[in-house]
Amino acid sequence: MLKILVYIHAPAQTPTKGQRELLALAASLGEAAVVLGDNADDAARAGLHGAGATAFYGAVTPEQLRGELIAPAVSLLVAAVRAAGADAVLLPNTMEGREIAARAAVRLDSGVITDAVAVDQELNVTKSVLAGSYTVRARITRGPALITLKANSVQPAEAQDSGAQVPPVQTLELGESGPAARITATAPHIASGRPELSEARFVVAGGRGVDGDFGPVEDLADALGAAVGASRAATDAGWIDHSAQVGQTGVTVSPQLYISAGISGAIQQKAGMQSAKYIVAINKDPDAPIFEIADLGIIGDLASVLPQAAAEIRRRQG
Amino acid sequence: MSQKTGTPLNILVLVKHVPDVQFERHLLPNGHRLDRQDSVLSELDEYAIEAALALAESRGGEKGGNHVTALTMGPAGAANAVKKSLQMGASAGVHISDAALEGSDAGATSLVLATAIKHLGGFDVVLTGMASTDAETSLVPAQLAERLGLAQLTNLSAVELDDANIITATRMGEDGAQTLSAPLPVLISVTDQANEPRYPNFRGILAAKKKKITTLSLAELGIEASTVGTAGSGTRVLDAAPHEPRSAGEIITDSGQAGLALVDFLADAKLI
Ligand SMILES: Cc1cc2nc3c(=O)[nH]c(=O)nc-3n(C[C@H](O)[C@H](O)[C@H](O)COP(=O)(O)OP(=O)(O)OC[C@H]3O[C@@H](n4cnc5c(N)ncnc54)[C@H](O)[C@@H]3O)c2cc1C
Ligand SMILES: Nc1ncnc2c1ncn2[C@@H]1O[C@H](COP(=O)(O)O)[C@@H](O)[C@H]1O
Numbered sequence: 072m073l074k075i076l077v078y079i080h081a082p083a084q085t086p087t088k089g090q091r092e093l094l095a096l097a098a099s100l101g102e103a104a105v106v107l108g109d110n111a112d113d114a115a116r117a118g119l120h121g122a123g124a125t126a127f128y129g130a131v132t133p134e135q136l137r138g139e140l141i142a143p144a145v146s147l148l149v150a151a152v153r154a155a156g157a158d159a160v161l162l163p164n165t166m167e168g169r170e171i172a173a174r175a176a177v178r179l180d181s182g183v184i185t186d187a188v189a190v191d192q193e194l195n196v197t198k199s200v201l202a203g204s205y206t207v208r209a210r211i212t213r214g215p216a217l218i219t220l221k222a223n224s225v226q227p228a229e230a231q232d233s234g235a236q237v238p239p240v241q242t243l244e245l246g247e248s249g250p251a252a253r254i255t256a257t258a259p260h261i262a263s264g265r266p267e268l269s270e271a272r273f274v275v276a277g278g279r280g281v282d283g284d285f286g287p288v289e290d291l292a293d294a295l296g297a298a299v300g301a302s303r304a305a306t307d308a309g310w311i312d313h314s315a316q317v318g319q320t321g322v323t324v325s326p327q328l329y330i331s332a333g334i335s336g337a338i339q340q341k342a343g344m345q346s347a348k349y350i351v352a353i354n355k356d357p358d359a360p361i362f363e364i365a366d367l368g369i370i371g372d373l374a375s376v377l378p379q380a381a382a383e384i385r386r387r388q389g
Numbered sequence: 390m391s392q393k394t395g396t397p398l399n400i401l402v403l404v405k406h407v408p409d410v411q412f413e414r415h416l417l418p419n420g421h422r423l424d425r426q427d428s429v430l431s432e433l434d435e436y437a438i439e440a441a442l443a444l445a446e447s448r449g450g451e452k453g454g455n456h457v458t459a460l461t462m463g464p465a466g467a468a469n470a471v472k473k474s475l476q477m478g479a480s481a482g483v484h485i486s487d488a489a490l491e492g493s494d495a496g497a498t499s500l501v502l503a504t505a506i507k508h509l510g511g512f513d514v515v516l517t518g519m520a521s522t523d524a525e526t527s528l529v530p531a532q533l534a535e536r537l538g539l540a541q542l543t544n545l546s547a548v549e550l551d552d553a554n555i556i557t558a559t560r561m562g563e564d565g566a567q568t569l570s571a572p573l574p575v576l577i578s579v580t581d582q583a584n585e586p587r588y589p590n591f592r593g594i595l596a597a598k599k600k601k602i603t604t605l606s607l608a609e610l611g612i613e614a615s616t617v618g619t620a621g622s623g624t625r626v627l628d629a630a631p632h633e634p635r636s637a638g639e640i641i642t643d644s645g646q647a648g649l650a651l652v653d654f655l656a657d658a659k660l661i
Binding site: 080081140141142145165166167169170171172173174176177178180181182183184185186195199200201202203204205206207208209210211212213214249250251252253254255256257258259260273295303313314319320327328330338339345349350351353357362363364365366367368369370371372375376377378379380381382383384387 | 410411413414416421423433494495496499519522523525526527528529530531532534535536538539540541542543544546556558561562563564565566567568569570571575580581582622623624625626627628629630631632634635636637638639640641642643645646647648649650651652654655656658660661
């Protein structure tokens with residue numbers, strides 16, 4: 072049986088959807104153990120255990136992981152790979168996940184594959200490249216396989232109460248992890264109460280066409296239980312936080328549904344959303360490139376179409 | 390503009406020559422390599438060049454003894470990425486070119502770049518883009534920090550350097566906006582939020598003609614061919630298939646009822 076490590080960057084009271092996807096994939100490949108990127112109390116570990124984790128590895132001094140950027144987390148991961156004799160490590164396809172995998176690959180003399188959407192029993196990885204224009208299968212040819220998994224790629228593990236004893240944390244010494252930047256402050260994201268953009272099933276996004284007012288976009292998002300996204304033109308204008316930017320230099324999303332309102336559909340925007348199952352576009356300009364990839368295109372003013380749709384959804388829901 | 394405080398800086402900026410994202414890009418049938426015709430300087434690397442020039446200018450620019458070197462690894466045409474860096478204002482360029490490099494993955498690429506950086510020597514700042522627009526992995530910067538033993542300050546949306554050579558920076562991490570601090574030397578990557586890249590002006594284009602681009606081979610760097618290219622890479626592509634391009638679906642014009650049509654569409658697709 073393969074030994075698979077899952078890197079959990081921020082253990083939460085209940086595991087997130089992305090974390091449950093990583094655990095489900097790990098359990099489908101072999102025995103799933105977790106590397107804790109920060110402190111995890113009993114409840115957090117019980118949640119991960121209930122979602123399939125059979126063992127835990129953590130740092131003797133978890134403060135170190137919070138105080139310095141990336142390098143200590145790499146030391147922890149490498150120590151855990153050696154302690155567990157891991158065949159593969161699954162990490163989230165986030166900035167942090169990729170960077171930790173990148174450096175661990177150097178220390179372990181192995182390879183990394185990012186943006187995975189599937190991994191088979193032989194550890195062959197499926198991903199799409201060139202902004203979604205090709206699907207590629209690739210594999211890691213030496214050392215433990217380091218793979219970062221895109222959100223919304225596999226069915227997440229159910230978080231159940233396992234009833235059984237939660238395994239203890241095996242603590243590891245990080246040793247000297249080399250020069251690193253100090254993290255002197257962190258300003259947490261302001262919780263919007265909406266789903267996390269990268270993991271959301273539905274996304275409603277607005278662009279320059281909202282002309283300063285995200286109200287109609289947010290209203291439709293709330294009627295659908297969707298996350299709110301934006302084009303760079305909208306985030307650059309300061310109408311919405313940069314963390315909402317979808318695209319090449321923002322968040323990549325693969326939701327069931329992406330509603331694009333007042334967005335022209337530049338190549339850099341499409342790079343972040345064209346793997347959505349369904350795309351609906353609302354744009355005043357019949358020649359907007361976004362219509363070339365929309366399953367439903369509406370030539371019209373978002374200021375009237377979005378509120379009407381939101382009201383109709385609420386009406387049908389009763 | 391330029392304050393002549395602090396010591397002069399020796400800055401290296403890494404630039405990559407990539408197929409233009411505005412055109413259709415192709416993988417070649419044998420070996421699944423990227424068709425590299427119609428390539429340009431990766432647009433995300435322009436932010437790195439701008440950041441390098443701005444850091445140098447904060448210490449008095451070239452006249453103040455500051456030096457910005459642009460380095461690329463790639464086939465013959467890649468020298469164009471260096472040329473554009475020189476036109477924007479970099480002082481010198483280096484191009485690593487060798488047939489054995491073909492098929493290098495991030496690990497092999499970072500090995501070659503790290504070896505070249507040690508060979509060239511003595512940099513206070515190594516600057517990169519946040520991702521190359523062809524590979525799109527963002528692996529190379531972190532691997533360079535690892536191989537060079539430098540503090541990594543990556544994906545920065547803001548960078549400042551004080552007189553005591555301490556970098557203060559901001560990055561949007563998974564946990565929120567992080568403030569970072571580290572003394573030089575450092576490895577930095579910047580996002581498209583960090584600055585507004587300058588265009589090469591006429592004077593810059595003329596001046597670039599007199600600047601030197603040094604070419605380095607693997608032998609000159611003391612790198613064994615077996616440790617790079619396809620042979621040296623820890624990953625291998627098994628197969629590749631072009632995606633069916635998404636096609637346009639139904640297009641309707643709003644005449645007052647399109648919001649309802651939108652909801653019907655969602656209901657038909659069983660989304661609500
Ligand atoms: C290096 C780099 C990285 C980039 N990264 C990203 C990225 O990650 N994400 C991203 O989105 N962009 C990115 N961009 C920018 C991208 O190239 C486009 O400039 C941007 O996506 C345009 O945003 P937009 O579609 O909102 O604005 P525009 O292109 O101005 O389009 C606005 C659209 O709104 C329509 N409209 C106006 N009013 C209405 C109305 N009342 N109702 C309906 N429709 C209306 C117009 O017809 C138009 O089609 C990047 C660019 C560069 C150079
Ligand atoms: N072949 C290369 N030559 C020079 N710089 C590179 C090369 N490959 C990657 N880089 C640098 O590393 C950054 C990230 O690239 P990547 O890891 O491929 O996404 C780029 O923005 C460049 O600054």
